[in-house]
Amino acid sequence: MKIGETEARVGRGRRRILVVEDEWINREILNLMLERDYDVVFAETGAQALDILGEQFRTLSLVLLDLNLPDMKGIDILRTIKGTQRTALLPVIVMTADQDSEVECLSLGATDFISKPYPKQEIVLARILRTIELFEDRDLIRWTEHDPLTGLLNRAFFYRYAAQYDALHPEGATDAVLLNINRFHMINERYGREFGDEVLKRVAQELTAAFEGTDGIVCRREDDTFLIYCPHRVDYRDVLDRVCVQMDRDYQVRARIGVYSCADRGIDVERRFDRAKQAADTVKNSFSHAIGVYDNAMHEKALYAEQLLEQFHTAIREKQFSVFFQPKFDIRPDKPVLNSAEALVRWNHPTLGMISPGIFIPLFEENGLIRELDSYVWRETAEHIRDWRDRFGKRVSVSVNVSRIDLGDPPLLKKLEDIVEETGIEHGQLLLEITESAYTDDAERIREVVEALREAGFFIEMDDFGTGYSSLNMITSLPIDALKLDMQFIRTAFRDGKDTRLIEAVIGLAQSLGLTTIAEGVETAEQMLTLKALGCDIVQGYYFSKPVPAAQFEAFLLPQGGE
Ligand code: C2E
Ligand code: MG
Ligand code: MG
Numbered sequence: 001m002k003i004g005e006t007e008a009r010v011g012r013g014r015r016r017i018l019v020v021e022d023e024w025i026n027r028e029i030l031n032l033m034l035e036r037d038y039d040v041v042f043a044e045t046g047a048q049a050l051d052i053l054g055e056q057f058r059t060l061s062l063v064l065l066d067l068n069l070p071d072m073k074g075i076d077i078l079r080t081i082k083g084t085q086r087t088a089l090l091p092v093i094v095m096t097a098d099q100d101s102e103v104e105c106l107s108l109g110a111t112d113f114i115s116k117p118y119p120k121q122e123i124v125l126a127r128i129l130r131t132i133e134l135f136e137d138r139d140l141i142r143w144t145e146h147d148p149l150t151g152l153l154n155r156a157f158f159y160r161y162a163a164q165y166d167a168l169h170p171e172g173a174t175d176a177v178l179l180n181i182n183r184f185h186m187i188n189e190r191y192g193r194e195f196g197d198e199v200l201k202r203v204a205q206e207l208t209a210a211f212e213g214t215d216g217i218v219c220r221r222e223d224d225t226f227l228i229y230c231p232h233r234v235d236y237r238d239v240l241d242r243v244c245v246q247m248d249r250d251y252q253v254r255a256r257i258g259v260y261s262c263a264d265r266g267i268d269v270e271r272r273f274d275r276a277k278q279a280a281d282t283v284k285n286s287f288s289h290a291i292g293v294y295d296n297a298m299h300e301k302a303l304y305a306e307q308l309l310e311q312f313h314t315a316i317r318e319k320q321f322s323v324f325f326q327p328k329f330d331i332r333p334d335k336p337v338l339n340s341a342e343a344l345v346r347w348n349h350p351t352l353g354m355i356s357p358g359i360f361i362p363l364f365e366e367n368g369l370i371r372e373l374d375s376y377v378w379r380e381t382a383e384h385i386r387d388w389r390d391r392f393g394k395r396v397s398v399s400v401n402v403s404r405i406d407l408g409d410p411p412l413l414k415k416l417e418d419i420v421e422e423t424g425i426e427h428g429q430l431l432l433e434i435t436e437s438a439y440t441d442d443a444e445r446i447r448e449v450v451e452a453l454r455e456a457g458f459f460i461e462m463d464d465f466g467t468g469y470s471s472l473n474m475i476t477s478l479p480i481d482a483l484k485l486d487m488q489f490i491r492t493a494f495r496d497g498k499d500t501r502l503i504e505a506v507i508g509l510a511q512s513l514g515l516t517t518i519a520e521g522v523e524t525a526e527q528m529l530t531l532k533a534l535g536c537d538i539v540q541g542y543y544f545s546k547p548v549p550a551a552q553f554e555a556f557l558l559p560q561g562g563e
Pocket of ligand 3 (some may be wrong): 463465484486487520
């Protein structure tokens with residue numbers, strides 16, 4: 001690499017060199033040689049040098065060390081740098097007129113020498129650059145500094161420069177900002193990758209220009225996500241407007257921004273950008289807002305979520321999760337009879353009280369913990385089924401929820417088979433509820449998994465039907481046994497000016513496909529009777545019972561129970 005490229009290579013995060021030199025004239029000469037390419041800090045004494053190293057070691061890329069200082073020997077400073085863990089990896093070039101000390105310096109870890117009087121500027125710069133690069137290559141061997149497509153800093157260097165920025169500006173507020181292009185995968189699909197690349201380059205250019213002349217740094221984190229770390233500002237609308245350029249082919253870039261304002265320096269840089277991402281996610285599906293700001297409520301929510309995640313394993317160990325059962329009634333006979341139940345997990349937290357699955361299930365789905373929780377729930381459920389058979393002589397079927405994450409888990413079938421075998425229940429007693437939207441995620445693969453479960457003898461209920469946009473065509477060919485109408489169907493149909501035509505149509509469809517229909521969220525006698533009249537088979541909801549603990553559910557199994 002040519003010397004003149006140094007600055008371009010570093011971009012706006014300029015490297016910083018500590019020059020330890022007591023003579024004024026030498027400092028002047030070095031400053032002239034270096035200032036174009038580097039930020040230079042000077043120490044005139046050994047004590048000053050150690051102070052700067054102690055406080056600013058993170059920001060330094062190199063030390064140029066004079067061996068003759070008024071207050072201490074340069075050799076001792078070198079020894080301290082190399083003997084201190086946090087500075088040991090900092091390269092040191094020794095400047096000396098005395099060749100005799102070279103061997104000692106090398107043995108102490110000096111990387112190179114620059115003789116005095118100084119050689120030509122090109123030589124000094126070349127040695128410095130080579131040394132810095134060697135050291136950076138060593139600890140960042142896998143990374144190059146820039147994203148090849150956009151020329152922006154890449155993620156690793158960006159985080160490094162952001163930390164450096166903090167060290168250099170201990171005062172002053174900074175913002176962590178994340179920008180994401182809306183529906184970028186569609187752009188690729190619709191106009192081709194090449195055009196997608198053009199969009200990314202253009203956005204990168206606009207962002208660079210937007211932060212030109214400020215201390216802000218910009219990077220492309222991956223795909224269509226850009227990060228900005230910059231001094232605090234109140235508004236980012238101008239940045240957004242800039243980026244939303246009109247490209248040719250009548251396509252206009254649309255983006256959303258998440259801002260974590262006045263970021264807390266106490267947490268590491270990556271986590272600050274996680275918060276910016278959370279803020280951006282709040283405006284993901286919004287038509288009216290494109291800028292989300294990380295606020296206190298989100299912070300509280302994130303802390304709460306973190307706490308729940310952290311405590312998951314303790315909770316499993318201490319059996320804080322319990323399974324509740326909500327009966328499902330067959331409403332075809334004159335008098336409704338118990339058909340089965342749905343197992344619904346509850347977290348009885350020692351300090352937070354009863355937590356609803358609506359809160360923790362999505363959280364556990366995000367990081368895969370749901371697999372462990374679901375296995376636990378399935379096993380507990382199977383054990384209850386077995387227990388009820390033993391104590392009441394009743395064959396009860398219970399449906400369990402199977403998360404979309406479970407479906408991506410290859411040993412799923414084996415897990416379920418083991419549970420059935422070890423508890424001694426029948427396959428048909430464990431009904432599997434799979435949410436409709438799982439089928440639309442990756443239809444082909446899900447179909448295969450579900451087919452295999454069904455062949456093994458499990459019954460499959462499609463949960464939350466009506467919320468997942470599956471096509472009619474898909475429904476007709478899916479391997480399922482029952483359609484479970486989402487609660488929203490019932491809510492909508494029984495609002496003021498009752499209109500049950502949609503429910504009627506869905507029940508008709510289910511019947512024509514030979515599927516059982518289950519309605520959930522049924523709260524009133526009117527709803528139950530209307531559903532019965534429309535031909536719905538099974539009903540679940542507060543009208544009959546809320547989900548209750550196993551012991552309470554047993555009342556439904558006794559001869560007088562049920563109604
Ligand atoms: P879901 O499977 O659709 O379960 C039905 C939800 O509706 C349950 O909420 C139930 O308590 C509630 N519900 C039942 N009848 C009525 C009613 O008449 N009125 C009203 N307002 N609500 C009613 P819950 O127990 O809070 O569960 C919420 C969701 O959490 C479930 O929706 C399911 O998707 C998920 N979930 C619950 N337990 C598990 C589990 O063990 N594993 C997995 N993967 N997901 C679970
Ligand atoms: Mg369910
Ligand atoms: Mg449901």
